[in-house]
Amino acid sequence: MERPQKMAKVNNMAPAEVQITVKQLLREAKERDLEIQAQQQQQQQVTAQKKQAAAQAQQQQKEQQQQQQQQVVQS
DSSP, X not given: OOOOOOOOOOSOOSOOXXXXXXXXXXXXXXXXXXXHHHXXXXXXXXXXXXXXXXXXXXXXXXXXXXXXXXXXXXX
């Protein structure tokens, strides 16, 4: 038969000044997850907008170059 391990002696038996429940811990963790997800979505949107703006700028630059080439050919 095994003997149970000796329990550590608890010196301070006073309750904590601030009590928190498991429900509250879970709720706060879920809120943090939702905040992180919202930030990630916002970053993805900003990145997509930047890529779109860069693609538009590149397209405009190509069009300008084509116009310049046409003007040179016409001259």
